[in-house]
Structure formats: structure tokens, C-alpha cells
Amino acid sequence: MTGIERLSLNQKTVNRCTAPEAIDGCLAAGVPAIGLWREPVQETGVRRAAKLVRDAGLRVSSLCRGGFFTAEEGPRRRAALDDNRRALDEAAELGAPCLVLVVGGLPDGSRDLPAARQRVIGALAELAPYAAERGVRLALEPMHPVYCADRGVLSTLGQALAIAEEFPTDRVGVVVDTFHVWWDPEVFAQIERAGPRIASFQVSDWITPLPADVLLGRGMMGDGHIEFAPLRAAVDAAGYRGDIEVEIFNADVWAREPGEVMGTMVERYLDTVCG
Template sequence: MTGIERLSLNQKTVNRCTTAEAVDGCVRAGIPAIGLWREPVHEIGVRRAATLVRDAGLRVSSLCRGGFFTVEEGPHRRAALDDNRRALDEAAELGAPCLVLVVGGLPEGSRDLPAARERVVEALAELAPYAAERGVRLALEPMHPVYCADRGVVSTLGQAVTAAERFPAAQVGVVVDTFHVWWDPELFPQIARAGTRIASFQVSDWITPLPADVLLGRGMMGDGHVEFAPLRAAVDAAGYHGDIEVEIFNADVWARDPNEVLDTMVARYRATVCG
């Protein structure tokens, strides 16, 4: 046993790598799974990406991302939902068990947060049967409140679970991403409540000071303020035994040699998440 049997590299952590380079990096570092992103996958084609991962002996832990469907009914919303259906098709072809959803922020000019959140539920109702047909689970990701206006109107794990509970657990689950939820005083009860609805567990650290672009504020585990081992234990106790993705948006991490990043990632995962 190496201690990294459940470790997955989210492709964004080595952002300047191609899909082939990310796969090769996983093989070199002994990482058994990879979370893919649609944009780099599209560069080589979904079929080619699926073949690369399969031939390397890796698992696909998730596909990022779907969502961005909080706009009001009309052509833009229809286009967004159609794109989510394409994303579900891609996830099925890649062998990804879930499609991670970043639901979207407030529509331009709107301050009606409850309406935007209700449109999330409406979108799930439209997409869930399609997801079930393809054997892919929709994974609703709550995002830190700093992103509420522009990226994710679902801000807490409790809100995500409440939305997901309207649908069969096999169709709609939730993401526990430490960067987004570590601060929540209700986090541990909500992890227990989520139970087997947890479709993905992602880890990265909350660093200070945050950069000017808070989207790039994720740190390598151990560089910030998150205590990972209790969160991992809670997720395990809730019934999630899938892959644990390291997903880091950070300009300094992206600028480093990818092999160095992967070696550090493995060491920090062992020390902080498994510790």
C-alpha cells in the first residue's frame, strides 16, 4: 500500500500541461486517477483523451465542468443546457462517474438571488434524467460566498444538499471542495447529512493573503489554513470512498515545473490528507 490509492490529479493543478502530459505525469508519480477538464480534452478530442487515460491504466475521477445555467429562460439558457448535455455525453465517453457543476452567478443586472437559485433546481430537473441515461451523476458544487455574484449562487454544502435531495441520489450528488467549504460552521453535520450523495471530494488549501484574483487563491495542501484529515475522516464516515482530487488554481503553482508540482502534491497529500 502506497497511501495514495485514492489520489487523483485534477488537471487544473498542472494547468499548462496538455492532457497527454498530465496523464504521463500521473503515471510517473504513481497517481492512479485524473480529473479531466473539458477545454484541454477538446484540444485532442474526447475519444483520444479516453484512449490515453485507459491505455495508461488510470481512472477518470470527474469531468469539469458543467453548469452556468442561472440565466433567465431564453436562448442563452437553452444553449447552456444543451452544452451541459454535451458535457454529460463527454463524461460518459471518458468514463467519468460525475460531471462537476459550477452553477453560475447572478444574471447580468439581476439582484434576485432566490430566483437564480431556483433556476439551478429547474436545470437539475431538466438534466437529471439525461444524466441517468448516460450513467453519469450531476455533482453540484457549493462555492465560497465570495463567488456568489459571478460564479456560484449555491454557497454552502447545506444549500447544495437541499437542492440535490429533490432528485434520486444516483442522479444528483454534491461536491465537497475544501477550499470552498472549510469555513462553514455547519460543515460536519452537512457532510453527514450528504452521506452517499457525496459525488466528489476535492482538496486544496485556503491561503492568505489572497491574490487580487481570488479565483487563483487555492494553495497546495499545508500552505494555508485548512485542516484536512478531519474533513477526510468525515467524508469517509459519510460513505464516500471514491477518489480524492487535488484541484489547485494558483499562478505560482502553474508556473512551476509540473513534475515538481506532482511530487510535492503526493508528499503533501500523504502528510495532510492521510495524516
Template sequence: MSTVDASTVDSAVGTVERPTADPDLSRLSLNQKTTNSWGVAQAVDGCVRAGVPAIGLWREPVQEIGLEQAHKLVRDAGLRVSSLCRGGFLTAPEPSARRRALDDNRLAIDEAATLGAPCLVLVVGGLPEGSRDLPAARALVADALAELAPYAGERGVRLALEPLHPMYCADRAVLSTLAQALDLAEAYPVEQVGVVVDTFHLWWDPAVFEQIRRAGDRIASFQVCDFNLPIPADALLARGMMGDGVIDFRPFREAVDATGYTGDIEVEIFNADVWAADPDEVIATMIRRYANLVL
């Protein structure tokens, strides 16, 4: 990852636009994965230093310091929690594995409620080991959602179905399009089940803007990061800083805003170079790219 001094043109973006002097950061959220080397306390402090008002938390670092301590750190810093990542992985067919998955998702819902997270992001799971039956795996997700949605609603947490890029269909998410996620979500009250619009996962879909309009108030989370080429050997790490890849972000933001969504815009990046960089510099670059390319 390259960083550029804020007083100069950000050449990596491929634009002559200078960084916005006082960008509106009121909706910007740092997803913890973007600064992966930081624990909760460091990420909270980093947001405060940079003037980022919200944070997307991950369950594992929250559990490392304890749920109540994480909640206190965020609350005392005056930050919002934009989301909790992640629940899901609901495609195990064996009864015992299925019970464990459902129990863990109920726990994740409880954690989100304690943290004040408006939504729990669900990465629904890929094909069961040895299976080629994609419709059956999707049916397992639908069955699990029927159990989890009322539980989430009782606790004031919305389940946010995240469709993932098709290259992750086999191992991570048998939901690949926003249309598929909405087909499942629409069976439930809007306060129980929504969807995630993530530019990395959806930029390729020719129907995406039609489906964003369809989503309306089902949008529970809006996440941005770029799709980098070449794709690394570990495809999970193909996400990039806005401006380093091939995505045009402003049309996505405008389409999401047109639905009436006024929630946080979360930057979530899985990238080895970003993770190896100085996290404060990562946030500084994130703010510049957000101002120049997303707003």
C-alpha cells in the first residue's frame, strides 16, 4: 500500500483532485479488519485521533478483551458501533454441527445487542465438505434464518445478509448476489433481516443498481473497498484501498443514499500490504480516498 502526503495530489487514485480540506466524516466507519494489527482499544484510539466517528467491530478481538470492556471503550470514546462481524456459517447439515452453529449465532446476536451494534453481519457459509449440492446448502441457510430472525428481533439486532463475490461461493457464502440475499430477507420484518451492500462483492453485477433500489430500507450496512488486480494467491486478500483497484464508488454511494439509507459507510479491507502498514497512515489514506472517491 502506498500513502501520499495530504498536501499533495493523491496520485495512486489516478485523479488530479486534491484532498478535500474538511471532508464530512460524519458517516465514516473504520471496520476493525482494515487495521488488523490493532486490538479494540488501539482501534478505538485510532478512530478518535483521526476524527472517525464509528467503528465496525469483530467478535474475536472483542472476546479477547471481554464484551463489557469493549462496550465501555467504545462508549467512553463517544464512538458508534456500525456493525458486528460476524455470524453465519449456517450450511452444516449434521444435526450436532448445526446446533453449534445456531447457538454461536445466538451468542453473536447477544454480543451485538450488548455492544449497541445495529446489525450482525452474516457470512452464510459455503458448500458442506464433500457436497456439490448448492440448492441444498442455500436451503439450509433459509432454515437457519427462520430460527435466528425472531431471536434477533427480540434483542433489537438486525441480521445483515452479506452476499459475497461468486469466487467465494464454494467455501464462504452460497449467497452471491444482492437479489439472492433480498429473496431471503423479504420473508421477515425489515427490523429483523436486512442486507449488506459491499462494493467489493457486488461491483461486477449488472443488476446491482436495480437491486439496490429494490432493497430500500432493507440495507443494514454499506461497506466500501476496492477490487484489486492481480488477485493474490489468497483471494480473501484481494480487497484494496479505494482508488487502488477497478471500482467506481460514487455511483454506489449515490444509489444507496437514494434508498433513504443514512447509516454509516464502513471501510473494510482484507489486504496483506494494508495490514503491514502503519495503521495511523492507513486511516489517513482511508479518509483521503473516502473524501475524494466515495463522497
């Protein structure tokens, strides 16, 4: 046993890599799973990417991403829902157990946050039967409040669970992403509440000072302020036995050689998440 049996590389961590290159990187580093992103998968071709993963003997831990369906009813919302159906088709072909949903922010010119959150429920009601037919779970990702206006109107794990619980557990779950939830004083109680709703567990660190583009504020584990082991223990105690994805958005990390990033990722995962 190497200690990395549940480790997954989220493809965004090696943002320079194509899907084939990221798959090869996992093989070289001994990482058994990969979280794929739609855009590079589409560049490779979904069918080819699925075959490459299978031939490599890797698991697909998730597909990122769906969502962005908080627009008011009209062509833009219909297009978003259609795109989410395509994403579910892709997830099924890749063998991904879940589609990660970044639900979207406030529509242009709107300040009606409750209405945007209500439209998330409406979108799930449309998509959940389609997802079930394809054997893919919809995974709501609560995001740090700094992203509420433009990316994710669900800011806490409790908010995400309140919506997920309106649907069967095997259709709608939640993502526990340390970067987004570590600050929440209710996080451990909400992880316990989530139980079998946990569809994905993602790790990266909160670094300071944040860069000008806060989207790129995720650090390698150990470079910031998050204590990972208690969160990992809580997720395990809640019954989650799936892969643990390292997902890092950071310009400095992206500029490094992917092989170096992979090596550091494995080392830090063992030291901080498993330690």
C-alpha cells in the first residue's frame, strides 16, 4: 500500500496538459484516478479520452463541469440546460460517477439572490431524471462567498444540502471542496449531515495574499492555512470512500513543469491530507 490509493489528479492542476498528457502523467506518478475537464476532453474527443483512461487502467473521479443555470427563463437558460445534458452524456461515456456543478451567479443586472437559488432547484428537477438514466450523479459544489455574485450562489455546504435533499441521494449529491468550505464554522456538522450525499472530495489550500484574480487563489496543500487531516477524517467518518481530488487553480503552479507538480502533489497529499 502506497497511501495514494484514493488520490486523484484533477486535470486543472496541470492546466498546461492535454487530456492524454494528464493521463500519462498519472501513470508516471502512480496516481490511480483523474478528474477530467470538459474542454480538454472535447479537444481530444470524448470517445478517445474514454478509451485512453480505460487503457491506462485509471478511474475517472469526476467530470468538471456543469451548472451555470441560474439565468431567468429564456433562450440562455434553455441553452445552459441543454449543455448540461451534453455534459451528462460525456460523463457517462467517460465513466465518471458524478458531474460537478458550479451553479452560476446572479444574472446580469439582478440582485435577487433567493430567486437565483430557486432556479437552481428548477434546473435540478429537469436534469436529475436525465442524469439517473445515464448513471451519473449531479454534484452541487458550494463555493466560497467571494464567488457568490458571479459563479456560485450556493456559499455553504448547508445551503447545498438543503437543495440536494429535495432529490434522491443517488441523483443529487454535494462536493466537499476544502478551498470553499474550510472557513465555515458549521462545516463539520454539515459534513456529518451530508453522509452519503458526498459525491466528491476535493483538496487545495487557501493562500494569502490572494492574487488579483481570486479564481487563481488555490495553493498546493501545505502552502496556505487549511488543516486538511480533520476534514479528511470527517469526510471518511461520514461514509465517503471515493477518490480525493487535488484541484488547484494557480498561475505559478500552472507555470511549473507538470511532472514536478505531480511529484509535489503526491508528497503533499501524503503529508497533509493523509498525515
